[in-house]
Amino acid sequence: NGPSLTAAQLTVLHNTASTAFASNRIWKIYPQTPWRPDAVFMMDFMRAQHQACRDDLIEHLKLGYPVYMRADFTRHMEHELTARAILVPDCEHRGAGSTDRWFLPYLCKVYGSLSVAMQFAVREGYKTLILIGADGQYNAQEINNHFIDGYLPVEVQRTPEQARSDTANLLAGHDIAARECRAAGVTVLNATGPNS
DSSP: OOTTOOHHHHHHHHTSOOOOEEETTGGGGGGGOSOOOSEEEEOOOOSSOHHHHHHHHHHHHHHTSOEEEEGGGGGTSOHHHHTTSEEEOOOOOOSTTSOSSOBTTBOOOTTOHHHHHHHHHHHTTOOEEEEOSOOOOOOSOGGGTSSSTTSSOTTOOOOHHHHHHHHHHHHHHHHHHHHHHHHTTOEEEEOOSTTO
16 A cells, blocks of 8 residues: 555456455545455554544445454454454564564464565465555655555654654565565565556
8 A cells, every 4th residue: 555556556457367455445546446355454553543444444344355354453343343354363473573484374463464465375375476555665744655645544643753663664574574485485576666
């Protein structure tokens, strides 16, 4: 869900037989494309925006594809909603540096939604992963981080320190994913970027 992701890229995916996994607020771009994912991963709290996470779950459940969600989200949402999601148990890792590996078949959520989606794909036997919209950079202006205006509520802001910390966590997750995929014989192609 980085700023380079476009509806045009997703429409190309719609016209292929590719399996596609997405994350978090991807539904915000649906009015611009017929593409829909095969599954969604929701592993990121958006800085105390529990209502936004609840809205995301509702939007995804309406469309009927599987939603993999952090089990601890159940503390902030009604049971009728969370009972329809596939809960990913708490792996007990907290923040960058708490682990430097995957623990398949278990899914480790510490490095965010993209990391969990990649772990899931490897666990399910996919041999080639193609990443789009995986820009790997946060800044203190949330509006500049994502693919569409209104991706996050306007009041959500990162401090510069939070942005640096979140970016470090994301990049550590990418490094671990690259190493784990190589070890599993899985090819990762990063097609992220404005001209991809």
